[in-house]
Amino acid sequence: MTNLLDIADVAAATGLTSRALRFYEARGLIRPLRTASGRRVFGAGELERLHAIVALKRAGFTLAAIGQLLDRPDARLGAMIAAQQAAVEAQRAALADTADLLSSIQSRIDAGERIDVATLCSLIRKGNAMTTNEWRAVVDRHFTAEQQAQWGERMAALPPDFDQAAYQAQWADLGQRIAAALPMDPASDVAQGYLREWEALLAPFAAVATPDMMAGASRLHDARADWDGQADPGFSSDVWQFVQAAGRARAG
Structure with missing residues (x-):
């Protein structure tokens, strides 16, 4: 058993969470061995498979595609790699363009030059586009075109003065404060206060979203x-x- 690691050891050694490992198992991507007592253990074979999952996921493959590649060596890996290469090259070009702009702005700042409004607007636009592209890849994997269209229609019902950037900043602030307070009893007064704050922040979205x-x-x-x-x-x-x-603690 010395060559086998349990799920906690794998999580500590790889930086992956135990929840992520169980999620991959539920999707059939990894198949850890089981001890007589039912404890999950990982040998070299499963760790190699886990490494492949992480590498392909970072490259942008969906979990469904990763499952295909791992279980069917004859899957169309070439076509997937070619498509991913095109996406990576597009991202590289966009990053290079942004890096050139940042270098130019930094040089002007170092020289004591005042940065004009047009340049600042360009910088904001590029940063926003990068964030949008990151979310686009995630949304495309989890929602159909019809679902995305419904989201667009419903979000258009938000008030005209709704500030998306400020709204996201509020989520980041709340997320950081909750993270700093963890761990805590979910049923505690403090935890329930955070839950109420979460629901209040979610209210503008909940007001226009359908149950689906x-x-x-x-x-x-x-x-x-x-x-x-x-x-x-x-x-x-x-x-x-x-x-x-x-x-769940409030409901129960």
Whole structure:
């Protein structure tokens, strides 16, 4: 058994969470061995498979495509790689363009030059486009075109003065404060206060979203292991799990 690691050891050694490992197992991507007592253990073969999953996920492959590649060596890997190469090259070009702009601005700042409004607007636009592209890849994997169209229609019902950037900043602030307070009893007064604050912040979205949209958003965050690190909603997976636990504690 010395060459086998249990799930806690694998999580500590790889930086992956135990929840992510169980998520991959539930999707059939990894198949850890079981001890007589039912404890999950990983040998070299499963660790090699886990490495492949992480590498392909970082390259932008969906978990469904990764499952194909791992289980069917004759899958159309060449076509997938070619498509991913094109996407990576496009991202590289966009990053290079942004890097050139940043270098130019930094040089002007170092020279004591005042940065004009047009340049600042260009910088903001590029930063916003990069964030949008990150979310686009995640959304395309989890929602159909029809679902995305419904989201667009409903979000258009938000007040004209709704400030998306300020709203995202509020989520980031709340997410950081909850993360700093963890761990805590989900049923405690403090935890329930955070839950009320979370629901209040969610209220503008909940006011225009359909029940199916709300359920879809929850499923997206429940599947966080599929896209963690590819886009930032402003709060971590641990914060999301805490909020769900606080909700269950209030209901129960």
